Amino acid sequence: MKLSTGRVPDEPEISLVSLIDVVFCLIIFLVVTTTFDHRSALKIVLPKTDSRTEVQVEQPLTVLIDAEGRIFIGNNEVLKTDPASLRASLASEAGSDRTRQIVIRADARSQTQHLVTVMDSLGQLGFTRVNLATTPGAEP
Template sequence: MRIRDHRADDEPEINLIPLIDVVLCLIIFFVITTTFDARSVLKLELPRADGEPAPAQSRALSVLVNADGRYFVGDREALRTDLASLKRTIAEVAGPDRDRGVLLRADARTPHQAVVTALDALGQLGFRNIAIATAPETAAAPAPRATGVAR
């Protein structure tokens, strides 16, 4: 006489609900962490200068050059560090308005060529109101300011 074992009829199954929960939490985590402000990552040490601060411009286009020579226009990063890529990024962010002011913020440790490339790209695109941000000579006031306007 053969006794049948009913446990063998139970087929194993994989419950996907916990896996879906984990994947959903990971997606939410990555979406939230990638939307942080890009400028909070940039640590700029502005060059020092004496002089009168220029009046702040509310609609000024912000061009940042970090210590590695990478460019950030507004809230977008230029894909490469060459002139054509920088001009394309500036044109996309600024649109057709070439009369608006530009605030160039370059790290004090930035290679001089990176600053010249940024100025060249802005000049070729037709921007004439360019200010270079500097930090005050004294360490008491850490807020950056624009000290000069190139026309």
């Protein structure tokens, strides 16, 4: 025979408050310690050259061409890569200074046509100080 004491038995429960606090602290730690480098997302393999000329210039305008043919001027991607849109993007990024140094960092696996289009657009805008970024080749 079971005698009832009138008390409801305690139900065990798991408190999620402390678990949420720990997960929230981990998320904050990861966000604070992560470095955000926009250029690290772009994997570009530069072509190799034997010359050792290094160009040191104050704030050159950088044009990046990745392996898929996407073009980046500074930190901004050019969505339309036709010559007219490319010239407009270059002109707005460079401003009125046509003597500014331009550095083209084209991926070695990209199509040559993308590089030619960028160089042609720069020439039509009047830029004369254009350099191609390369990596040192193997010593002979």
